[in-house]
Amino acid sequence: MPQPSWKHDQSLSLNASNLAALLHNELPAIRLPNLITARDCHELVVGLEQIGFRKPHYTPTHAVQRFGPSYYEYRNQGKAAYFATAQRHREIRKLLFSTINDPIQTFVECVRRETSMTLQVAHDDQEGNYFAGAARFGAAPLLHNDSAPRKMPSDWQIAHVTSQLGWNVYLQIPQHGGELVIYDKQWEPDDDQFVDAKGYFDWAVVEGVESVRLKPAIGEAILFHSFNYHYIVPSSEPRITMAMFLGQTPAGDLIYWS
Numbered sequence: 484m485p486q487p488s489w490k491h492d493q494s495l496s497l498n499a500s501n502l503a504a505l506l507h508n509e510l511p512a513i514r515l516p517n518l519i520t521a522r523d524c525h526e527l528v529v530g531l532e533q534i535g536f537r538k539p540h541y542t543p544t545h546a547v548q549r550f551g552p553s554y555y556e557y558r559n560q561g562k563a564a565y566f567a568t569a570q571r572h573r574e575i576r577k578l579l580f581s582t583i584n585d586p587i588q589t590f591v592e593c594v595r596r597e598t599s600m601t602l603q604v605a606h607d608d609q610e611g612n613y614f615a616g617a618a619r620f621g622a623a624p625l626l627h628n629d630s631a632p633r634k635m636p637s638d639w640q641i642a643h644v645t646s647q648l649g650w651n652v653y654l655q656i657p658q659h660g661g662e663l664v665i666y667d668k669q670w671e672p673d674d675d676q677f678v679d680a681k682g683y684f685d686w687a688v689v690e691g692v693e694s695v696r697l698k699p700a701i702g703e704a705i706l707f708h709s710f711n712y713h714y715i716v717p718s719s720e721p722r723i724t725m726a727m728f729l730g731q732t733p734a735g736d737l738i739y740w741s
């Protein structure tokens with residue numbers, strides 16, 4: 484079993500030293516309560532419904548429904564398909580954000596204010612900006628980790644980040660279940676004996692490993708190191724999030740995308 488990496492057992496607030504520690508995987512998470520207002524969360528959920536994002540009757544057996552391209556789905560299709568979809572969804576995102584404070588901008592300004600670090604949307608010299616602001620309805624309660632460097636071809640900028648944080652904003656959360664569970668363990672080559680064809684891992688991979696179980700609140704953002712194994716506790720009620728990533732480039736800059 485690998486040595487634990489976390490030096491803290493609690494989530495901490497956002498400041499420069501905590502963000503640096505999270506990028507080094509020294510703590511489970513950074514939480515930003517009330518990043519966006521309950522009213523704006525509600526407006527976004529209504530807007531997503533209006534664009535047909537959500538099927539009218541949710542059952543836990545439904546696959547996760549998504550708005551906006553997520554990089555991982557395009558790992559085999561190539562950049563051109565991804566960036567064409569990104570462009571289309573930016574137009575829809577403009578409509579979704581037209582009646583609220585732009586939650587991405589709110590987060591970016593919060594990071595600048597609290598840490599003095601700047602962050603830019605991930606960018607491709609030929610194709611333009613990556614997409615940020617994907618929404619997810621439902622959640623797969625399956626063990627996985629998210630790593631663009633491990634999964635994406637090298638001509639994607641995000642394949643070169645040295646660490647990657649999941650950055651999720653919670654728009655609607657179930658009363659029971661829906662917690663985010665994060666383990667103090669990152670992928671190692673031996674783990675691939677436990678992976679299935681969809682990239683989900685057997686629970687044997689995290690046996691005996693420390694974890695935290697975080698119940699998000701509406702309007703909150705949670706950052707965690709997404710190379711770490713994690714999953715979402717099942718629930719029978721809706722769970723809607725805006726799902727993004729924050730990565731550190733080899734030059735030390737921060738970039739974000741979905």
Ligand SMILES: O=C(O)CCC(=O)C(=O)O
Nearest residue numbers: 622629649651663715724
């Ligand atoms: O929705 C969450 O709480 C975290 C989701 C996530 O980052 C993931 O499943 O990869």
